[in-house]
Amino acid sequence: xxxxxxxxxxxxxxxxxxxxxxxxxxxxxxxxxxxxxxxxxxxxxxxxxxxxxxxxxxxxxxxxxxxxxxxxxxxxxxxxxxxxxxxxxxxxxxxxxxxxxxxxxxxxxxxxxxxxxxxxxxxxxxxxxxxxxxxxxxxxxxxxxxxxxxxxxxxxxxxxxxxxxxxxxxxxxxxxxxxxxxxxxxxxxxxxxxxxxxxxxxxxxxxxxxxxxxxxxxxxxxxxxxxxxxxxxxxxxxxxxxxxxxxxxxxxxxxxxxxxxxxxxxxxxxxxxxxxxxxxxxxxxxxxxxxxxxxxxxxxxxxxxxxxxxxxxxxxxxxxxxxxxxxxxxxxxxxx
Amino acid sequence: xxxxxxxxxxxxxxxxxxxxxxxxxxxxxxxxxxxxxxxxxxxxxxxxxxxxxxxxxxxxxxxxxxxxxxxxxxxxxxxxxxxxxxxxxxxxxxxxxxxxxxxxxxxxxxxxxxxxxxxxxxxxxxxxxxxxxxxxxxxxxxxxxxxxxxxxxxxxxxxxxxxxxxxxxxxxxxxxxxxxxxxxxxxxxxxxxxxxxxxxxxxxxxxxxxxxxx
Numbered sequence: 085x086x087x088x089x090x091x092x093x094x095x096x097x098x099x100x101x102x103x104x105x106x107x108x109x110x111x112x113x114x115x116x117x118x119x120x121x122x123x124x125x126x127x128x129x130x131x132x133x134x135x136x137x138x139x140x141x142x143x144x145x146x147x148x149x150x151x152x153x154x155x156x157x158x159x160x161x162x163x164x165x166x167x168x169x170x171x172x173x174x175x176x177x178x179x180x181x182x183x184x185x186x187x188x189x190x191x192x193x194x195x196x197x198x199x200x201x202x203x204x205x206x207x208x209x210x211x212x213x214x215x216x217x218x219x220x221x222x223x224x225x226x227x228x229x230x231x232x233x234x235x236x237x238x239x240x241x242x243x244x245x246x247x248x249x250x251x252x253x254x255x256x257x258x259x260x261x262x263x264x265x266x267x268x269x270x271x272x273x274x275x276x277x278x279x280x281x282x283x284x285x286x287x288x289x290x291x292x293x294x295x296x297x298x299x300x301x302x303x304x305x306x307x308x309x310x311x312x313x314x315x316x317x318x319x320x321x322x323x324x325x326x327x328x329x330x331x332x333x334x335x336x337x338x339x340x341x342x343x344x345x346x347x348x349x350x351x352x353x354x355x356x357x358x359x360x361x362x363x364x365x366x367x368x369x370x371x372x373x374x375x376x377x378x379x380x381x382x383x384x385x386x387x388x389x390x391x392x393x394x395x396x397x398x399x400x401x402x403x404x405x406x407x408x409x410x411x412x413x414x415x416x417x418x419x420x
Numbered sequence: 421x422x423x424x425x426x427x428x429x430x431x432x433x434x435x436x437x438x439x440x441x442x443x444x445x446x447x448x449x450x451x452x453x454x455x456x457x458x459x460x461x462x463x464x465x466x467x468x469x470x471x472x473x474x475x476x477x478x479x480x481x482x483x484x485x486x487x488x489x490x491x492x493x494x495x496x497x498x499x500x501x502x503x504x505x506x507x508x509x510x511x512x513x514x515x516x517x518x519x520x521x522x523x524x525x526x527x528x529x530x531x532x533x534x535x536x537x538x539x540x541x542x543x544x545x546x547x548x549x550x551x552x553x554x555x556x557x558x559x560x561x562x563x564x565x566x567x568x569x570x571x572x573x574x575x576x577x578x579x580x581x582x583x584x585x586x587x588x589x590x591x592x593x594x595x596x597x598x599x600x601x602x603x604x605x606x607x608x609x610x611x612x613x614x615x616x617x618x619x620x621x622x623x624x625x626x627x628x629x630x631x632x633x634x
Contacts, residue, residue, distance in 0.1 A: 176519065177518070177519035177572075178572050241524055242523065246485065246488070249435060249483075249485035250435075292481075293480065293481060367601070368602075369606075372571060373606075400571070401571040401572045402572050
């Protein structure tokens with residue numbers, strides 16, 4: 085196997101041949117001020133303009149040395165296309181939903197031209213630009229929100245979780261099922277546009293819900309999604325999810341992107357034979373506040389533990405020093 | 421009487437929101453002391469809920485329903501409190517910092533603090549440093565509670581503390597911080613007065629602070 089970035093990542097996704105070194109990837113955003121300066125683009129432009137999106141993603145490979153490029157930095161592209169009011173933020177502030185269109189759990193109407201709405205079209209165009217620039221050499225990652233996360237945006241997180249707590253399962257399931265086709269369509273469109281891999285981000289995190297909620301409401305839906313899409317998927321659920329790793333492995337995804345709070349050795353031991361593991365470098369203490377030596381130490385721990393794709397655990401803080409991102413790459417370049 | 425209190429406590433812990441008003445009404449009609457009912461049933465129940473949440477036995481959906489149940493019970497009891505009994509334990513200003521629209525954690529803490537007898541002024545989400553400092557000057561709370569869910573927004577907490585210092589207000593208010601990415605080390609580093617890992621811890625911390633003030 086030729087050890088180019090794409091091949092290293094794809095081999096890691098399927099637990100395949102080892103190249104000359106571990107692969108470094110970012111299933112979620114590594115956009116930070118330093119990278120914006122190098123790419124000469126900023127937020128909110130990089131959420132709304134395909135070329136700016138692609139430029140910023142490319143900087144992650146060209147300036148920092150990551151083996152992947154991932155051009156979607158927000159978690160609200162789908163919600164915007166579905167009619168939620170979005171504040172697109174600025175250089176220092178990530179976008180978020182301002183008003184929830186289905187707070188009353190009314191039916192979600194998916195526009196027939198959903199994929200052509202500007203906030204979705206821009207992602208598809210950015211992926212195609214990246215394909216033309218680095219296709220075959222660098223792994224191109226897309227990102228789509230799952231129905232659970234979209235429910236937070238359409239109904240409001242507290243409102244949605246209150247319905248879960250009240251045991252209003254018909255209401256909750258109806259919303260999830262109405263959103264599921266959005267996830268499937270956007271994933272397949274991202275593959276068609278040029279993604280090698282797509283991240284399915286669905287925040288059924290331990291900070292909010294229990295493993296039993298995931299099992300009851302979301303696992304069956306994730307199994308349907310994975311059965312309906314045409315390419316490799318990485319599941320992203322942040323927080324300490326040690327209590328539900330096996331459930332994630334049953335979802336049909338090819339990899340799980342996880343936080344440092346889940347011990348890397350433990351994760352590999354428990355589910356590493358069924359799915360690949362990605363991420364594991366701590367954001368708030370290590371990448372944001374730590375020194376490159378701290379990052380190096382954690383990256384080497386993850387590599388030794390058998391994590392397949394090394395990278396930040398989640399979207400990084402915007403003020404993360406670029407030197408700390410480079411320290412992940414340097415640790416991986418030391419080889420196995 | 422303890423039967424009534426036990427039933428109310430169990431209803432809050434179990435999130436049986438449909439039953440709580442009738443249960444509290446029955447207890448009051450049976451002669452329960454309103455203040456005892458609040459402290460030994462409603463708040464005591466939320467202490468159990470907070471402990472279960474901290475231990476990972478229950479999660480936000482269950483905690484939200486318990487908090488809603490407690491609040492419904494409080495609404496029945498509060499008008500029955502004597503004037504002296506309804507005096508607040510202290511004033512807390514709560515807010516999610518700039519750039520962050522997440523409010524569940526803050527809302528839970530606010531509900532629990534209210535239940536514990538604090539006067540809570542919830543300023544909402546996405547609060548700029550300037551607005552927060554202005555509100556501290558105007559309201560003069562005992563405690564400022566700052567919340568952030570995102571690693572991208574947690575540095576705002578440090579800016580708020582810095583600005584309070586610059587404007588000479590830092591000694592007049594205790595600053596407590598919380599939220600998923602925040603930890604005791606971060607709280608110490610930015611000069612906060614305390615950190616709560618969950619709503620129950622936040623309430624315990626607030627109680628300690630006002631008790632220490634006397």
